[in-house]
Amino acid sequence: MKEHERILKYQFDSYCKKVIKRTACRLLKINKNRLDHEQSIDSLININYNSHSFNYDGEDLLEELLKLDKCSIAILIAYYVHGMTCAEIAELMKTTPQRISYLKNKAIGRLRINLKEKEI
Template identity: 40%
Template sequence: MGHDNQKIEEFFYKNNEQVNNPIIKSFLSDSKNLYLVQKAILYPTEINKKLVDESFQSHYKNIRKVKYVSNLIYFFSLDFDKKRTRLQNRFLLILDRGVSEEGGTTAKELIEDESNEKELNNIVGVGLLDNIEDEQLLKSLQKLTVKQLQILEMIYVKDLTTKEIAQKLRTTPQNISNLHRKALNKLNHTLRKKGE
C-alpha cells in the first residue's frame, strides 16, 4: 500500500503543472474521478485509461455547458438592463415642461407641497385677490396656480425681493423668477383673449 501511495505522489509531482489547471483540479475534486485516476496510475491498462478519458470528457462537456449558460445569463442580463434603461429614458417624467402647448403652468407647479402649506398661509396675509377690483383681472388671477398667486402677492403686496421669497419658499431665486414670469405671461395671455 505504501508503494502505491508513493507511485501516485510521484505522478502528481511530475505532472504538477497540469494538475494545477483549474479544469483538472475540479475534475480531481470529485472522489469518483480521483479514484479512476489513481487506479489508472497504479494499473495503467487501456480500460482504466479509457475510463479516465471518458469521465474527463464528460466533466469537460459539463463545464463548457455551465460556462455557456453562465455567459448567456450574463449577456442576457446586460441586454435586459440596456433595454430597461432605454425604456425608462424614453418615458421620463419632466416636471419643468409646460402642461399645455402654450407652456404656462408646469407639472411641478401643480404638485402641492403640503409641508410648506402652513408656512405659506402664514406668509400670505392680506390676499392679492382681496385687493383686485377689476373683474376680468380677478378672473384671470384665479386661473393661476396657488404658488404663482403667492409669488405675485409677495412681490406686489408684500414688496419682497426674489431672494427673500426664495428663502421663504425654500427654493432658488431663479425658480421664483421663472414662476413670476410664467404667471405674468399667463395673465397677459388670458387678458388678451378676453379683450378680443
C-alpha cells in the same frame, strides 16, 4: 519706549483717518447713486401711460388671477403687494431666486395672454 508709543499713536491716527475718509467716500457714492435713480412722486403721476395697457377691469384681472395655481398667486402677492424680492420669496419657499423669477414671469405671461384673449 516713548518714541515707540508715539509712532504707534501716529499709525493708529493715520489708520483711523483712512477708515473715516473711505467710509465717507463710500457713503457719498451710495447717496449719489440713490439720488440719480430717484424720481419724485409728482413726476411719476404726470407720466402719460399708454391707455391700452390699463383698460382691464379689476374683476377681469381678479378672475384671471384666480385661474392661476396657488404657488403663482402667492409669488405675485408676495412680490407686488408685500414688495418682497425674489430672494426673500425663495427663502420662504425653500427654492432659488432664479426659480421664483421664472415662476413670476411665467405667471405674468399667462395673465397677459388670458387678458388679451378675453379682450378679443
